[in-house]
Amino acid sequence: MSGKNKKELAATFTPAEIEAPLYKKWQDAGYFKADAKSKKAPFTIVIPPPNVTGSLHIGHALDHTIQDLLIRMKRMKGFEALWLPGMDHAGIATQNVVEKQLASEGKSRHDLGRDAFIEKVWQWKAESGGVILDQMKRLGDSVDWDRQAFTMDANLSKAVLTIFKKLYDKELIYRAERIINWCPRCLTALSDIEVEHKEDVGEFVSIKYGDDDLNITIATTRAETMLGDGAVAVNPNDDRYKHLVGKKVMLPLVDRMIPIIADELVDPDFGTGAVKVTAAHDPNDFQMAMRHGVEIVVIMNEHGVMAGTGTKFDGMDRFDARKAVVDELKKQGRVVAEKKPYLHAVGHCQRCETTVEPRLSKQWFVKVAPLAKAASDAVRDGRVKIEPQEMAPRYFEWVDNMHDWCISRQLWWGHRIPVFYGPNDEVVVCGPDEKPPAGYTQDPDVLDTWFSSALWPFSTLGWPEQSDDLKKFYPTSVLVTGYDILFFWVARMMMMGLFAMDGKQPFDVIALHGLVRDQFGKKMSKSRGNTVDPIEFMDKYGSDALRFTLARGANPGTDQALAEDWVGGSRNFATKLWNATRFAMINGASVSGAMPKRSELNAIDSWILTRLDQTITEADDLFEKFEFAKACELIYHFTWDDLCDWYLELSKSTFTAGGANAAKSQRVLGEVLDKLLRLMHPVMPFITEELWCSLTDGQSLMVADWPKSDPSSQDVKSIEQVTKMQEIVTEIRRFRNDQGIKSTAKIAAKFTGLENVGLADYEGALRSIVKCDLTDGNFTAKTQVGEVVIEFDLTGAIDLVAERARLSKDLQIAQKDRDTAKVKLDNQGFMAKAPAEVVTEIKTRLAQTTADIDLLTALLEKLPK
């Protein structure tokens, strides 16, 4: 009765053979496309834009598995589902790649000039950028490729100009001279989040300033900066130094008189309690300098090389100069104390690891306070939900303490700052389609990449135009990302989204997942050499296996460990599913025709339908709550244990017998697989598609309906019956095992009392699953499960020692359980205060264990000596 187009399933499942063709099939059919004109309710996810220079790593694989899972599920649920892909232009990273290329030809970007260089970058992007996009297809990502976006696209660039001007007009963007994080290698300013603080080994030297008449000892780890000191600061309440405040002291090596000032910022308990103030090279010193009018002396150039000090140290690298300065001071006997090694946190460039140099320079900043407050409030008042909620404090911690955001980058690749300067330093900001007055020159810098990434949830949908997409799909439904980058762009997207879209949040939910770690829970890193390649895993085990492994490990907001073995286990699971379906089809599983009435079904069929229904209800609920690990666990358990180990085994005799009973079970089995495959599709899209199409002759699971549960069909009695069957089977297996009977050996057995537990009709099924087919014999041994007695013909082969040991052990356990129950019931406090259900439960347990004890005692006594 198989349909004409039904494919025979191959004997083994080979992921590589089905994955690419199925992806193509989906793409060709247009299933990934979303329609802005649709009447369906929207469900939107914009991809957290990966880097154009990047390739797929295991963290993306997890991130994308979750997004694809949600999108596929919502699509099946009848939403107009849009998953919008794209990339950001990664200013520094991309420029680095191309500059390296040029360097290998002995050229620098300056040899080419700005326009030619940018052209070169575009060329690089066309040839080798965006590798990740192709890799996403391997994962099965059901993204709408027609809407693919790039932060440097015309429309997204227009969005950047528009928002810049808007912010400037509202005085939320300003230009100022500040101490910023400067990378002397990348030659650009960095924002706070592009700086990584790491413990460095340094040296903490105490240096005596001044002479015999007037001196003060300061302590520093950056001796070279003393050449640019403008003052020495002490705490105003520090009695040791009070008398020196207002006096001037001689700065060694440069022979300059500098004032001693008093400022609260100085901690009297740290170091010597006296601090050198180098306003041009330290953010705190700069603050103090502003307060006290201290002279600002710049002593380094952009490369971190000493310059303009008028000393012999000019021309030396900052680190060489540090040593040289200390040596020189030592010679002069000014080094009073040295502490080394001295561990302290130092900022490093996230991209190139170079030690960041705080540097005084004029840059453009976003005034974040008002924007951050809006971003904070949106979460606080519940318009945006963070999942899991325990992560919210981290968000607040970050957003509420954000410093102003330096957005200038001294690069060429990126959105050029739309500011033009007139001959007398007039400033004009140009929005899209606006022209600066003649003779004005544009700011040479570009904007931080994240300035454009922050617009992603709406710029990709057409903003600033009021496009159909924007109307249909904004606000997006959920942003899926790792908690480690919650701050990187989530906070920025929130700020910009709320600002640009008149207070409408960029997403309703922020769903955070953890990091993928190695099998020992260690963070993966190239230097540790413990990274894994998702592509390699997909080659070896299939995409579905990788996806399932990741989804199964994805507890909300917590990290997960990943080992190759786990992926292998998921591959085995996929194989199990494949073979179960194949077996079902060989045995005539069918999806056509009406389902038999519940009343006509045997307990086993009714049970599996009940379990299926429970599984659908619970898994659906868990998926909706972003509890992917638990949902997968549930599905795994249902498939492997309930369906394969119990249902199929218990039903084999029915299928073999054939006839009307078999036909009913075949229909039931078809129904179970049909719904199960639908339920699993979002997690394992490839294998489920292949199996489902074979089983049902359907077009595609991608556009099939999500399985609905029907709680009214719950059959509690069938659960009791099958649970009883499982107990009997387990006991017989245990008995056979203890007696050393091969699991394939067919032995004789006699069942008594099945009718007492409503299993009179299931003796055949029971006999078949435990290979006790024979009914005649000399029954010399027996065991018992409640009211059911099973006797065996072991023709004197019974191992009395093993059996007695076993029974004694069970008896002991039962006695212990009975005792604990008794203690509870004798406890007056418990009887008085515990809820009635709990008391009843304990009473039942007492009765149960007492019965068990009687039974075991009797069996022990009857056991031949």
Next chain:
RNA sequence: ACCGCUGUAGCUCAGCGGAUAGAGCACCCCUUUGACUCAGGGGUAGGUCGCGGGUUCAAAUCCCGCCAGCGGUACCA
């Protein structure tokens, strides 16, 4: 230093007031080539729930302290 998170079976993790603490993988024993052999089936074994106090009839679960690990933040020059 501060904030946050974590500490449960050999490993990775669930459980987060109801008492017999679970799963996957690994181990051990038996078994299998008639859905499953890069497999499958069955059966065992394995845990002072980090440590110490407290609250409760009842604590892995709540509170306090401590220890250990991780992450983030930080102006300690």
